[in-house]
Amino acid sequence: MARFVQNRWYQFAWADEIADGAVLTRTVLDIPMVAFRTDAGKMAVLDNRCPHRFAPLSEGKREGDTIACPYHGLVFNTAGQCVRNPHGAATSTLAVASFPVLERHKAVWIWVGQQEPDENLLPDLSFIDAAPETAQLRLHTAVQANYELLADNILDLSHADYLHASSLGSGFNTRAKSTVEEHADHFSIAWRSDSDDAPPAFNLESPAKLWTEVDWYAPALMVLRAGGHPVGKPERGIDTLNLHNMTPETLTSTHYFSCNTRNFLIDDAAFNAVLREQLIHAFQVEDKPMIEKVQRQMGTPDLWSLGPKMLPIDKGAVLARRRVARLIEAAE
Template sequence: MENFLLNRWYQFGFSHELGDVPLARTIIDIPVVAFRASTGISALLDRCPHRFAPLSTGTIEQDRIVCGYHGLAFDGSGRCALNPHGRATTALRVQSFPVEERHGAIWIWMGDARQADTGLIPDLSFIDETPETARIHFTLAIRASYRLVTDNLLDLSHADYLHPDSLGGVMTGVRPAVAETDAGLAVEWENRDVVPPPRFHERISASQRANAWTRAEWQAPAVMVIKTALTPADRGRSREDEVWALHSMTPETAQSTHYFVCGTRRDRMDDAEYSTRLRAMLQRAFEHEDKPMLEDQQRRIGTADLSSLRPMLLPIDAGAVLARRKLDRLIAQEQAADSAPSQ
């Protein structure tokens, strides 16, 4: 059975995904419904306490979510505000979850609500600083563990083999530098005087040589910012050359993941048509190359714990192994604290 880290913020979705109708997602095996009211966003257990119908199949009326089965209405705190069939007793309450909207994303706290600390929301201010025309969003459902998706991003040598026609060509042979950070860890790759990958041919022709740099920054449970840059080999790198992207892996269940991506750039920021072309290329890489491989991998692993299968680890796995160990340690510490007798 998968143990999840509870007292952290998970991404529930992007702000643009939540409109006038409820949005339902399962987070760490718990069905949740989010809805937008005049006072902000609320998140409730997606289960009416009457007959356990999903509240997400209902409607939003007067800042309340109304069950589509028998018309009971609940406010953002989970309190029953209307019972058409009698008194709205306190027993008709639905569990609510702390939720925050920040950096164009919706964040939910699945643990002890008293410990919900907005200071723990990842700092993704680079998204706020980027105009919409220079952002590329993805939301993918992947039938694989969020840990496998994290492993995939902390070992980017796979790009040379899984994405040879788009993102690959500059990773193999580069020993990653792995370092612990205040927030988690970072893995960095740098390869100089290489042929630029196809993804960058609009900026650097295939006949030129380039310097390639990538840095993946991870924090528990599974939020990453990946920074990349490709520059002509005869000059240095500036912030304007860098592409920064959020990769957020929210576990749906032990073997399925909500995968959220928001890529940003500093060049051609007003060029929406350029964004469309980039999105098509990235969609092919993420949806038609990464996703099938991860799902095939999960099928081969089945329900077993990865470590129990004794994988033959390589130097390229250093970042993924360290992240797994850090996450396991945080989960163990949280569970120990929860089981400790109160004073």
């Protein structure tokens, strides 16, 4: 198996991406998978390769709580067991892998690894549940780059002052030196200023008190809080809580899941539409092409093999990469 962190919950999808009666196919950690709901609404995620000739189960018929191979008709239940073989006995050797599933925080999570699933390893993302639907935006973006490059992008927010200069950049993230706090299961990195220019997207009077804080959890789940208020006017402040979660597809491609929540203009549909376009522009027009170009320029998923010259702004990214490397090495 490719070098990925094992025995963790990986986000497979947002729950509303998988409609009743439909299937959703995605590759996660180099494994092609298919997800579907049973008649009772329970989520199932299986290896998408029939064990006979490796045909995609996703192209077969859904029959009750089972799925049939489109090639030779073998039928599998939600546990991956073959329950019907038109050509002979439905033996245990015909099974496909089934992945433990957890539906939480409006997302579908799968457990990949040989250990028993541990729900305590899924970070608390209850802010997503608490936010009204009118004050949150959920996205899935496919990116042709290694997942750690995408995590680097969130852990070094000084890039916003350059790549997102017209929306999220004001120079604040470059001028405010980051601080790091390490914990057993995660670390936090923060940029704060008591008086600086507010980013254009914040629509705040400057000078402003500003904060950006990121909590990182292995292998690449990050909760980002950002906000501010005009100096001396906290009643005019804004605050956002955001999920940035990178699920590896392969070593050079990633499922980027994001969720933006806010405490202002909660029921403003017009603002929601504007914000959605801004986020799509930042993620898909600015971040995505740049990171994909970096990946192509590198020609490898292994950053360290190229001898990069690191800067002080890279300390969060370096810390994350070291933690991921230790987790992978410990499992070998």
